[in-house]
Amino acid sequence: MSAKTVATAEIPPEAAVVPAAVPDRSYFWDKIHSLTGIIPIGAFLVEHFWSNSYALVSADLYNRQSSDLQTIPWRVPVEALLIWIPLLYHGFYGIYIWSRGKANISRYSYGANWMYVMQRWTGLVAFVFIGWHVYVERFLTQGRSNYFDVAATLSHPLYLSFYVIGILAVSFHFGNGLWQFSNKWGLAVGAHAQRKAAWVAGAIGVLFAVVGLLIVCAFVFHWQPFQFYAQ
């Protein structure tokens, strides 16, 4: 009797025929996609907003900062490795990820589900905007853009509205992307930690939007609130 009640080593036949999954490249490329959003693209965004904030000080300082950046050694390889390749990868892989999802906010209109959809659309707007922005300010100016080039672009109401939309889209995408990163890399696990991460990421997104719009104001109204620093 006792021998019969001991569990026997019987593997269910259907379990035996299903092999364990093995890691494939999609895990690696997905993690690279999420990482490039922070480093180097996010890091470059911080640098870009910082350098452009010189427009809030004076046109001269802005031009000096621009020319400093435009004359770094190994400029083109650095631009390619830190900006162009990561951006192209992040953009196109992002579109691939988008193509594998099927949004359903009309049925399930929850906050995070809205964020899921917004992240995709703002990503697309940001990608198109950045492509145009790089073409106009980097290539049309032969990499020698200065304060007056940007001011000239922004004097056109159509381009101005494109900048405003682009800055808002980029800021949202970066802020929400930080939150996504905290989830995807397991930095914020618990519900409470997730909420805190959402607040921090949201605040960073809002900060970028505000600073970005102030920089636009600097060019549109020739408004230099920090001019007294330079005197």
Added chain:
Amino acid sequence: MAEAKTILVRVKRQAGPQDTPQWEEFSIRWRPNMNVIACLIDIAENPVTSDGRKTTPVSYEANCLEEVCGACAMVINGHSRQACSALVDHLEQPIRLEPMSKFPLVRDLVVDRQRMFNDAKRMRCWVPIDGTYAIGPGPRIAPERQEVAYALSRCIFCGNCLEVCPKVNEHGDFVGAAIVNQVRLFNMHPTGAMHAHERLRAVRGPGGIQECDNAQNCVKACPKGIPLTESNNDVNRQALLDSILGWMFH
């Protein structure tokens, strides 16, 4: 005597996987405390549509009627949920019943959720204890840990989390929050943890944790209140550490 109250139920019906779906409406006599399963039982007793046409009884799955078996998941008024806990008095009428859309349809409201079980096997979601000799009792588990694991262990494989997930569809192969949660559960178990690396390798495979994009509908849809987003993020952390450490040391 007051006239008997009736309920209108519209069911999306399909005789088989290849047939075209069509809606049929049924008028059912109201009784107190009815749930959607009670409506389907009434339809089975008298399968006549509200315009008097005789039809076949609606096929559906149900078993426990208390939200612990997972069988009766369906899309009710546009939301994926268990039919047993969907009380008629709380639902907008006419009540619309549809089969889940993310699983192969069998007939009417019956779908085949076998993929969840296959994925659980692919992700090694069990504790292997069978062998040729007795290995004695397992290690004790601290009550705090038991409390967390208990919440995770309540999964009933109903598939609501897959149904509401934008990343579970015909273009992708995401296994869904339920399976990721199982990986976390079995990795938490001291005996299961002996195979944690195998599970974490599997969960980085096709359709693995990398597919989760945090729309977080799963946690809202879960009838068992399992903290699915926590499980996703925790497995993300474990899988990442395992992959980095594996890359360096294995």
